[in-house]
Structures are given as structure tokens and as C-alpha cells.
Amino acid sequence: MLSRVADSLYWMSRYLERAEHTARLLDVNLNLMLDEGPESAERRWLRVLQALGKPKGIAWEGDPYTLTQTLIFDREHKSSILSCMISARENSRHVREQISTEQWHRLNSMYLQVTRPELKNRDRAGVAANDTMQSSDFLQSVMESVHQFQGVTDSTMNHGEGWQFIQVGRYIERAYATTLLLEAYHEDLWTRHEHATEGNEFLEWMGLLRSATAFEAYCKVYTADLTPDRIFEFLLLDEEFPHSVRFSIDSLQCALERIEGDGGRSRGEGLRKLSGRLQASLSYSSAEEILTQDAVAYLRGIQEQCMTIHETIYALYMDYAIQAALAG
Amino acid sequence: MPCRYTQATLMQTAQARQFEQSTLKKYLLDHAYDEMFAGPQKLRPHYELLFKHFSSLPADELQRRKQAADLSFLNQGITFTVYGRDEGAENIFPYDLIPRIVTAAEWAKVEKGLTQRITALNLFLKDIYNEGRILDDGIVPREVVYSCRHYRRQMMGLQVPRNVYIAICGTDLIRLENGEFVVLEDNLRVPSGVSYMLTNRRVMKRIFPQLFRGYNVRPIEQYTQLLLGALRSLAPEGRPEANIVLLSPGVFNSAYYEHAYLARQMGIELVEGRDLVTHDNVVYMRTTSGLRRVDVIYRRVDDDFIDPMAFRGDSILGVAGLFNAYRAGNVTLANAFGTGVADDKALYAYVPEIIRYYLSEEPVLNNVETFLLTDPKVRQHVLQNLDKLVVKAVVESGGYGMLIGPQSTAAQREEFARKIEADPRNYIAQPTISFSRAPCLIEDELEPRHVDLRPYVLYGDKVTIVPGGLTRVALRSGSLVVNSSQGGGSKDTWVLSQ
Numbered sequence: 001m002l003s004r005v006a007d008s009l010y011w012m013s014r015y016l017e018r019a020e021h022t023a024r025l026l027d028v029n030l031n032l033m034l035d036e037g038p039e040s041a042e043r044r045w046l047r048v049l050q051a052l053g054k055p056k057g058i059a060w061e062g063d064p065y066t067l068t069q070t071l072i073f074d075r076e077h078k079s080s081i082l083s084c085m086i087s088a089r090e091n092s093r094h095v096r097e098q099i100s101t102e103q104w105h106r107l108n109s110m111y112l113q114v115t116r117p118e119l120k121n122r123d124r125a126g127v128a129a130n131d132t133m134q135s136s137d138f139l140q141s142v143m144e145s146v147h148q149f150q151g152v153t154d155s156t157m158n159h160g161e162g163w164q165f166i167q168v169g170r171y172i173e174r175a176y177a178t179t180l181l182l183e184a185y186h187e188d189l190w191t192r193h194e195h196a197t198e199g200n201e202f203l204e205w206m207g208l209l210r211s212a213t214a215f216e217a218y219c220k221v222y223t224a225d226l227t228p229d230r231i232f233e234f235l236l237l238d239e240e241f242p243h244s245v246r247f248s249i250d251s252l253q254c255a256l257e258r259i260e261g262d263g264g265r266s267r268g269e270g271l272r273k274l275s276g277r278l279q280a281s282l283s284y285s286s287a288e289e290i291l292t293q294d295a296v297a298y299l300r301g302i303q304e305q306c307m308t309i310h311e312t313i314y315a316l317y318m319d320y321a322i323q324a325a326l327a328g
Numbered sequence: 329m330p331c332r333y334t335q336a337t338l339m340q341t342a343q344a345r346q347f348e349q350s351t352l353k354k355y356l357l358d359h360a361y362d363e364m365f366a367g368p369q370k371l372r373p374h375y376e377l378l379f380k381h382f383s384s385l386p387a388d389e390l391q392r393r394k395q396a397a398d399l400s401f402l403n404q405g406i407t408f409t410v411y412g413r414d415e416g417a418e419n420i421f422p423y424d425l426i427p428r429i430v431t432a433a434e435w436a437k438v439e440k441g442l443t444q445r446i447t448a449l450n451l452f453l454k455d456i457y458n459e460g461r462i463l464d465d466g467i468v469p470r471e472v473v474y475s476c477r478h479y480r481r482q483m484m485g486l487q488v489p490r491n492v493y494i495a496i497c498g499t500d501l502i503r504l505e506n507g508e509f510v511v512l513e514d515n516l517r518v519p520s521g522v523s524y525m526l527t528n529r530r531v532m533k534r535i536f537p538q539l540f541r542g543y544n545v546r547p548i549e550q551y552t553q554l555l556l557g558a559l560r561s562l563a564p565e566g567r568p569e570a571n572i573v574l575l576s577p578g579v580f581n582s583a584y585y586e587h588a589y590l591a592r593q594m595g596i597e598l599v600e601g602r603d604l605v606t607h608d609n610v611v612y613m614r615t616t617s618g619l620r621r622v623d624v625i626y627r628r629v630d631d632d633f634i635d636p637m638a639f640r641g642d643s644i645l646g647v648a649g650l651f652n653a654y655r656a657g658n659v660t661l662a663n664a665f666g667t668g669v670a671d672d673k674a675l676y677a678y679v680p681e682i683i684r685y686y687l688s689e690e691p692v693l694n695n696v697e698t699f700l701l702t703d704p705k706v707r708q709h710v711l712q713n714l715d716k717l718v719v720k721a722v723v724e725s726g727g728y729g730m731l732i733g734p735q736s737t738a739a740q741r742e743e744f745a746r747k748i749e750a751d752p753r754n755y756i757a758q759p760t761i762s763f764s765r766a767p768c769l770i771e772d773e774l775e776p777r778h779v780d781l782r783p784y785v786l787y788g789d790k791v792t793i794v795p796g797g798l799t800r801v802a803l804r805s806g807s808l809v810v811n812s813s814q815g816g817g818s819k820d821t822w823v824l825s826q
Contacts, residue, residue: 002603003614094579097592112402161616259616317616322605325619 001161003318005098008091009162010313012107013169015088019081020146021177025051026068026081027139028210032203033064043188051184051211053177055079068135081142085114100156103149110145167255168313175248176306179299181211182235182245186295190228205231212243232295233287245302246282252309253279259317271312278305354775360762361507362776363428374429374824381539382426382774390769393535394425400531421524422817424768427532428779428799429543435795435823438509441693442499442783443791448683449514449670450787453493455686457483457666467685468678475753476675477723478517478668480631482638486655488664489562492787495662496555496626498522498798501693501781503764510694512763512780514679516671517663518628521818522784523586525798526551526593528820545822546795551784552593555626558788562660563623570623573597573613575604577629577645587628601629606649609656624660625650631665673722673756674700697759701752710757711748714741717757719748732808734760763808768801768819778802780810781821795823 029048033041045060045067058070058077074080078087089111092099099107150170157163185208205226209215218226218234238244253275260268282302290298357365364375371379382390401421430438455462456473463470473479498519500512529548533540556572563570576587578600591598603613604622612619627634633643638651653659669675677698680691699717701707710717714733721729731744748755765776783797799821800810810816 001616002597002599003616004600004603006616096585096588097598320618322607322614322619325614326607 001098001165003320005095005162006165007318008095009098009165010169012088012091012095013166014173015084015091016146016149017170017173018079018177019084019088020143021174022052022071022079022081022084023139023142023146024213025181025211026071027136027143028207030064030068030136030139032207035203036200047184047188050187051177051181052079053180072135072138081139082114085111085142095162098162100152102152102156106145106149106152110142110149113145114142161259164255164258168252168259171248171252171255172306172310174243175245175252176303178212178235178243178245178248179302179306181208182232183296183299186232186299190232190291190295202226208235214241214243217241229287229291232291236290237282237285237287239283249275249279249282256313268316271309271316274305274309274312278302278309352774354770354773355767357776358762358765359505360776360778361503361505361764363503363764363766363779364776374431377542378427378429378539381536381542387772390425391772394769397423397425397531397535400534401527422803422815423524423528423531424777424801424803424817424819425532425535426767426769426774427536427539427820427822428766428781430781430796430821430823432824432826434509437692438501438781438783439793439795441509441511441691442785442793444683444687444689444692445499445511445514445679446494446497446785446787446791448686449497449516449679450492450494451686452682453664453667453670454488454491456669457493458485462682462685465685467681468675472672472674472678473669476669476672478631478666478672480666480669482651482655483664483666487657489564489660490789492562492662493664493667494670495558495562495787497663497785497787498782499785501783502696502761504761507764508694509781510696511679512696513673514671514676515782516667518630519782519784520583520586520628521782521798521800522551523589524818525784525796525821526589528798528818529796532820540822543822544825546825548794548796551794552590554786554792554794555590556594556596558786558792559624559626559662561788562662564657564660567623571613571621572624572626573599573622575599575601575625575627575629575634575647577601577633581628583628590626596626601645601647604647604650606647606653609649609653609658611647611650611653611659622659624662626662631668634661634665673698673720674702674753677756696761699757701748701755701757707748707752711745714745716760718760719744719755719757722754722756730809732760735808760808766799766801766819768803770803770805775805777805778808778810779819796821 025048029044033044036044041064042060042062045064049055049058049060049067052071055071055077056079058067058079060067070077070080072081075083075086077083089107092104092107096104153163153166157166189204189208205228206215208231209218209226212235214235218231221234221238222230234241234244236245239246239250241247256268256271256275260272355365357368364372364379366372401423452462452468456468462468463473494516496519498515498521500515501509502512503509525548559572560570563572572594573596574587574591574594576584576591576598578584581587588598597603597613599613599622605612605614605619611622611625613622629645632640634646635648635650636643636646637648639646650659650661651665654661654665676695677700680695683689683691699706699710701710710719714731715736717733719731719733731740733741736744744755763778763780766779767774768777770777779799779801781797781799783793786792799819801817801819802808802810802815803817804815807815
């Protein structure tokens with residue numbers, strides 16, 4: 001597979017995952033905000049910004065609707081949902097012949113839908129008019145579209161190298177985003193239990209779970225008895241839940257192994273060690289242990305390892321020196 | 329047979345009624361050949377079924393199907409405008425729903441003529457880049473060849489695989505007032521539009537399945553497979569499992585959709601200049617599993633931009649060192665470099681002679697009468713008759729750099745007269761031809777519009793032409809310019825099997 005193609009598929013997938021994650025986070029928080037007074041809005045939205053990795057140039061200015069509008073529609077900001085969707089489609093356009101026609105149709109109609117001028121105006125007006133229902137509809141449709149795209153991808157595209165790079169992009173983004181989310185909540189809620197006002201505690205924990213589509217899955221395992229440590233364990237270490245960090249890293253590792261296998265060489269030794277080490281750490285750690293030590297440092301450690309893995313993928317498959325490749 | 333006669337009369341009466349009721353109020357015939365009508369209220373036989381079908385549809389049905397087709401084009405991303413981040417910048421390629429029908433007999437002649445033409449032009453290219461017999465014999469003047477902008481000195485004495493210079497060509501045909509198909513222009517460099525031919529067909533089969541079944545239309549879907557076969561047959565010797573790629577200028581090129589479409593349909597890699605590297609006169613592509621050798625390049629990048637070392641130094645689309653690898657015989661390019669000599673508009677005037685010279689045959693398809701302006705007497709005649717003629721710049725395409733005499737202003741004519749005097753080799757003149765008109769759906773009514781026909785010719789181990797081509801339409805009323813950049817569109821072309 002061409003290096004440029006792998007690069008585009010990887011980023012297409014990352015951007016879509018990012019758009020979906022941002023949409024869900026905003027949707028959950030716009031919804032929960034309704035259950036509380038305006039005095040706690042600031043803390044909530046600062047936490048949202050932190051969970052999104054503190055996007056450059058976007059700051060809390062006192063109005064949740066202005067903030068969400070920026071995070072959804074502002075094309076000046078690379079991290080807005082609209083920018084992510086546009087970048088994803090841009091990347092897919094560069095590899096139009098590599099993805100299936102069904103995938104392209106799905107992605108293209110998604111793009112046309114979110115960029116459609118009248119919708120843009122309507123939803124902008126909707127958000128500005130504090131109409132949570134309309135922006136919620138929009139966010140729902142973004143999430144649905146991304147899910148549909150993933151379904152179409154799985155059922156119409158060859159599960160070959162290109163598909164594996166799509167998995168790599170999706171899961172590295174998901175692992176990274178989930179650790180950011182846990183970190184944001186940890187700083188705010190775990191360490192300062194008093195922050196959650198009486199009676200609202202349940203809602204906040206539910207919000208965290210919902211932000212990772214984990215509420216129902218969690219309840220199936222632990223019932224609706226929401227305890228912070230179990231939530232932490234579930235989102236970080238659960239083996240079977242597809243949005244947990246462990247599941248993401250397992251899937252990432254699996255995809256990387258398949259790619260390396262397809263290439264038929266062993267030059268991926270360094271990369272295998274990196275992802276293997278991370279996978280082992282998640283497989284054999286316990287939540288208690290992490291929480292009694294420095295949980296934030298542990299989460300940041302995962303983020304750093306994700307970045308190193310990203311860089312190593314680049315050096316190995318996309319951006320290698322020609323002389324070295326000819327010699328090898 | 330009296331019985332048949334009665335039936336025919338009955339049909340004619342029925343038809344007459346249909347004509348009155350139908351959406352034909354704006355269908356006025358003029359001196360141009362009409363594809364559907366042989367005379368007022370007199371359908372050509374092969375259009376009868378189509379006419380009956382469209383007359384039987386409820387009034388809003390056509391619009392409904394048009395919308396379905398629009399959506400299908402848009403969702404498939406079949407767009408042609410240069411891409412920007414602004415969502416307004418993408419438009420679907422304009423097309424028309426009413427198919428253009430070509431009879432089996434008409435097609436047989438076109439096919440024969442095009443085969444003859446590509447064979448002769450290919451021999452011509454081999455000759456001028458090697459011995460130059462045709463120049464020695466004075467059939468084509470040396471100065472016409474050497475003054476072509478697309479003449480490539482670098483190609484002299486170079487052996488190309490199977491002696492095929494033109495592997496893919498798209499020839500523009502028009503119909504004269506008497507219905508005869510003639511060649512308007514050869515496109516021998518990087519002809520485009522074939523993906524529209526293929527998608528038009530796919531959409532039409534979906535929108536009008538019954539009508540399509542009613543006609544015995546010859547299929548065209550095998551085009552990509554034939555193209556792949558032609559490319560494979562040109563692989564360098566000793567490379568049995570040839571790695572074939574399509575080289576595109578990239579996503580910002582207006583024909584990018586087509587590049588991606590063709591690569592996908594053929595199952596070959598779509599590469600850009602930055603994906604390729606050369607080393608020791610071998611071309612490689614950069615893949616996730618290292619460098620992989622490339623054997624055949626179907627290039628959709630112009631000569632000028634393909635190798636900054638051999639041609640234009642400021643090109644960033646190309647691959648440095650590609651030409652040397654080509655010269656060394658380690659990679660095949662289709663089409664070869666320098667094929668643009670043979671589609672120069674001044675050289676065009678010599679094509680009938682070229683056919684006679686190499687094949688000792690009379691041309692099956694005629695040229696349009698062409699005035700070469702380098703001859704002072706001819707030039708004088710042309711300058712005096714600018715208001716009746718069409719003047720074209722020899723190196724331009726896409727409908728640019730053109731003067732259509734009868735539709736021009738005095739100021740435009742003066743401007744062209746000045747340009748011609750300044751550089752007569754750069755222009756040719758032709759009589760203004762009203763090419764044939766075919767019915768098109770304009771809002772709710774059928775109206776006639778001028779059309780041409782671009783069949784696609786492939787030349788690998790033999791010449792193959794899929795039956796049909798791209799019928800381009802000048803969608804503006806009265807316009808003779810069919811190029812998509814100038815308000816043109818396209819329609820599906822149905823070649824009947826008997």
C-alpha cells in the first residue's frame with residue numbers, strides 16, 4: 001500500500017473518531033447542564049475543554065452556547081466538529097479509489113449534510129437561541145453518521161492493510177481521548193468529592209459514562225450503582241468494552257501486528273515493543289494500584305506512549321528515508 | 329404489404345397527436361442535422377421507441393427522475409469544478425437525461441474510420457521521431473512538425489514498446505448537415521471524460537431501465553478492463569507481473585474524480601508525483617512495506633509537468649528522473665511523450681494525407697475543411713471572411729482561444745485579425761459548422777441542442793473501441809461550444825447492436 005494512502009486512511013479515521021467523541025461529549029454536557037444552576041456551568045465547561053485536550057484558541061467566556069457553537073461549527077478551529085468532518089472527507093478524497101463506493105457515499109453525504117448552508121444557519125440559530133433540542137439533533141446525527149460509516153467500512157471494505165490503518169487511527173485516537181476524559185474528571189471529581197453537589201453526584205458520574213457510551217455497558221456489569229473507582233476501572237481496564245482504554249490498545253496492537261504481518265518483515269520490532277509494553281501494562285494493572293498511586297501520571301503516561309507510537313508508525317511506514325529503504 | 333402500411337399510417341396519426349400534446353413546442357428544426365427528426369413531425373425510426381416512452385410518462389415524472397439522477401451524481405461525488413475548501417465550489421457535472429442514439433451502421437463506419445486514423449497517426453509518430461520518411465517525401469512540411477509546441481526533441485530515436493505511442497485517444501466527431509460524421513479534433517495527449525461516459529450509462533440504466541431494455545444497446549462497461557489489458561500489453565520486456573499505476577496530478581486537478589474512478593475500476597494504484605522516486609533509472613513507489621518497482625505508468629499529467637529534469641523545471645507534479653528511466657526502457661508511459669505533435673490543429677489538416685501515405689487507403693472519416701494561415705493567400709481569404717469562419721489557436725483546448733465568426737463582435741474579430749497577423753502558425757480557421765442537434769430536457773420541455781461525440785480508442789496489442797463514447801452537449805441554446813468549462817454537459821450514447 002502506498003505510504004500516502006496509509007497516511008490518509010489513518011487520519012480520515014482519527015478525524016471521524018474525534019468528531020464523534022466531541023459530539024458525544026457536548027451532547028451529554030448540554031443535556032446535564034439543564035439539571036443544574038448556572039453557577040456550576042463554568043466548572044462543567046472548563047472540564048469539557050480539558051477533556052478535549054484544551055483546544056488551541058478556544059476559551060470559556062461565560063456562555064455555554066457560544067462555546068458549543070464554536071466547538072461544533074467554527075471552521076477556524078481545527079478541533080471543531082465541522083473541521084474534523086471536513087478534514088476526514090478531505091483525506092478520504094485523496095484516497096477515493098482505496099475506499100469502497102459505499103464508504104465514499106456515506107462520508108460524502110455526511111459531509112454534504114453538515115456543510116449544507118441552510119442547515120448550518122438553522123443550527124447556528126438553534127444553538128444561539130438556546131435551543132438544546134436542535135443542536136442535540138445535530139450532534140446525534142453526527143454520531144449516527146460516524147457509526148454508519150464504521151458499519152459500512154467493516155462490511156464493504158477489504159479487511160486488508162488499509163482497513164487495519166483505519167483501525168489504528170480510530171483506536172489510537174480513542175485511547176488518547178478516553179485518557180484525557182478520565183484525567184479531566186479525575187482532577188475535578190475524584191480528588192474533590194465535595195465538588196459534586198449533593199444529589200448531582202449520580203448525574204456527574206452518569207455523564208462521564210455516557211461521554212464514553214459506557215453507561216449501559218457499565219450497568220450490565222456493575223448495575224446502576226455508580227462508584228467512582230469502578231467507573232475508573234471500567235473505562236480504563238475493561239477487557240470487553242469497546243471504548244475502554246484497554247480495549248482500544250488491544251485493538252491497536254492487533255491492527256499493528258496485522259500490518260507488520262502483511263509487510264512480511266521484522267523491521268517493526270521497535271514498534272511492537274512499544275505497543276506491547278503499553279498493552280501489558282493495561283492488561284496486568286489493577287485499578288486500586290493505579291488509584292492509590294498517581295492516577296493522573298499514569299494517564300499521562302499512556303498519552304505519551306500513544307504519541308510515541310504515532311511517531312514510530314510514521315518513521316516506519318510513511319516517512320522513511322529512501323536510501324535506507326533501497327539498502328534494506 | 330397493405331397491412332403494414334395501415335399500421336404505419338395509424339402510428340403516424342397517433343404520433344401526430346403525441347407531437348401536439350407533448351413537450352415539443354420549443355422543438356424547432358433548423359438547417360443543422362437533427363438526431364431525432366428527419367423532417368417536421370417525422371421521427372427517425374430509431375428514435376420512435378424513445379419518443380413513445382417519454383410521451384407516455386406523466387408530466388412531472390421526467391423531473392422526478394431528473395432529481396433522482398442529480399442526487400445520484402452528487403452523492404457519488406461526480407463533480408468537476410476545481411476543489412476548494414468552500415462547500416459551494418463543487419458542482420455536479422452537467423448532464424442530460426435524454427440518450428443519444430447511434431445506429432449500428434453509423435457506428436460501424438465510425439469504428440472503421442477511427443481504427444484507421446489511430447493506426448496512421450501512430451505510424452506517423454514513429455516515423456517523425458525516427459527516420460522521418462514522411463518529411464523527406466515532402467508530404468508533411470518539416471516546419472509544421474518542428475514548430476509544434478508539443479514536439480519533443482528528447483524522443484528522437486527512442487524505441488517505444490510495440491511501437492505504440494498513442495495507447496489511449498479520444499477523438500471528437502461531429503455530424504455535418506447531411507448527417508456525415510467527420511473528425512473535428514484528435515486528443516492524443518491525456519484525453520479525459522471517459523468516466524462520465526461510464527457513469528452516465530450507470531445512471532441511465534437505473535433511471536430508465538425499461539427504455540434501456542427496449543433498445544438493444546451495446547455495453548460499454550468493459551472499457552476499464554480493456555484499458556488495463558492495453559496497458560499491460562505495453563509493459564517492458566522481462567516484467568511479466570507488471571506493476572501498473574495511474575499517475576495523477578492530485579486531488580486539485582479538475583479530472584481527479586476520473587483518475588480515482590479509473591484506478592479503482594482497474595484495481596491499480598493511483599499515484600501522485602510525490603509517491604514515486606527514481607534510482608538507477610528505475611522507478612519505484614513508496615509503500616508501507618518499502619519501495620516497489622513500477623513498470624507501466626498510465627499518466628494523466630502533461631508532458632511539460634512530468635519530469636522537472638527533462639521538461640519544465642518548475643513543475644512540482646512530476647517525478648525527477650522519470651524520463652531517463654523511460655529512455656532506459658525500464659518503465660513504459662502511456663501515452664508516450666511528444667504525441668501532442670499529432671493532435672496539433674495545424675497538423676490536423678495533413679491527417680488525410682498521412683492516412684494515404686502510410687496505409688494507401690482513402691480516409692473513412694473526413695476532416696473538417698481547414699485553412700492554414702501560414703500561406704499568405706489563404707490568410708488573406710480568411711481575414712476577409714472572419715465573420716463566417718471559426719478561428720482556433722492550435723495549442724489551446726477546452727474551447728478557449730477560439731473565435732466563432734458569426735457569433736462574434738467586430739472588436740473580437742479585429743483582435744483575432746491582429747493575433748493572426750502576429751503569429752499565423754498559431755492559428756487555423758474552419759468554416760462554421762452547425763453540428764448536429766439532439767433532443768435535450770431543458771426544464772420541462774424537449775429542446776434541440778448541438779452535440780458532438782467523443783469515442784475512446786485504445787491501442788495495445790490491437791485497436792479496440794468500446795461502442796459509444798461521450799456525447800457532449802452545448803446546453804446553452806444556440807451555442808456551439810460543448811466543453812464543460814464553457815457551459816457544456818454530456819449525455820449517454822446508445823449504440824444499437826443492429
